[in-house]
Amino acid sequence: MSPPGPASLRARAENLGPYLATRIGGDASVTHVSLASQGMSATTLLVDLADGRRIVVRARGAVRTSAYDAEPDEVQFHVLRAVEQARVPAPPALFYEPDPEVLGVPFLATGRLPGSAVVPWTREGRAFLTEVGGGPAGEQLLDILVAIHSVPPHHDDLTHVFGPPPGSVSVAVTRLQETIGKNAAAPEPILTDALGWLEANLPECSDPTLVHGDFRAGNLLFEHDRISGVLDWEFAHLGDPARDLAWLMARSNRTSEELACDMIPMSEVLERYRKAGGREIHPAAIRFWDVFMLVETVGIWLGSTATWRAGELNDVRVARWTYTLPRLRLMVLDALEGATR
């Protein structure tokens, strides 16, 4: 069944005062609720309280993005707790509520960070990113990524949701094969080609780290010319840190040939990462993860399409995703041919 829409969530959130008082104390009467964003995997609400606090409520959406057994918001809750002790500007985790009776769906509550997000694919967004990328935010970017990758993978919160770190990248490829095999409704030759190539080109990763999984400009908060927060931890996992660098440099996350995320020179990303304290990353690993993440995106779309076909989802935006799958398959093919050229 589809989760409640934004209007229903807002109405329910307006009555959360007594519940919130038991979870976070103080005068938690709700004075105002606004919709911050509505993605496919979550709806985010800003909840203002009578004592001046503002909390961020992230309610589970219709599309499941986590490959782990735990609920995506529960994963995020534990990941946010784990990164609190590192130099990572991430929202402070308040609590995770698994009971769907409270809001209509399970949800995560966090504190609010200063700053605002930028829409990277607008002209204004691009201009801003290029400007701050040449200044303090550009200098922070890879320091923050190194800090994420430096969180101990055996941290209790990470072990709680992820179990022990994977021994090989092949685990991720196998999981991806299973997802696509389960959800493909017709022959998928491009994905079969890509999965075969991925299996034949597994990068070495004997020392897995915490990986953000969606580290790009659109998931950052900026306060003036500095990065004030890293959001959207739903793809976080233990794995190869090269994945975050590949996504930072991915074609789909930049409009310019020269600047990763329209912020810092592509040619300097790996060197800056190493100078910030990160490990040596081989360009072959970047090519691998570039292909992997596009195939993974197709896998998520195929999963959503299967959910839609099963009658468990009514969001028209998913129907549009399904309709545009051929274009995404072309992107996979472009990346694959680029990687083997």
Added chain:
Amino acid sequence: MTDVDPALALEMVERGLRLDVLPQVGDEHAAAALRAALTIVANVRVRLETGDRALREVLSAALPGADRWADAITAVSPDAAEQVRQLVERARASADTEPVTARESLLHAAQVCFTAIWRDGVPDPDLLAALRRVTRLDASAHAPAIRS
């Protein structure tokens, strides 16, 4: 409405919803959903206008070369080669009358070949390039013309 061509009917619906209804939709979710629906409608209209032309072009471009796919993998995957031979034959037989079925058979044959290439190590370097040309042609033909 029975006097109206289906593509024109969709264009009327599309224009009315986009220019008349959408500006009045205040709810963010409803507006996003309506825009998504309009994108689908616009692309269905384009498909109706062009008919199966794109599909037939893919088949006529791919089928002559597809005869060689089975031969290229037969040394390392004889069972897969036989399956590919049958699928390509089925695609050829239905290309004129049922192009949608023909396309599915052709893509299935390509998928079996890719599996053979990566699993069994087919030693023909031209096969991979030939298959990718076909999958690119097919995905390009099916990519939505309108992305709004």
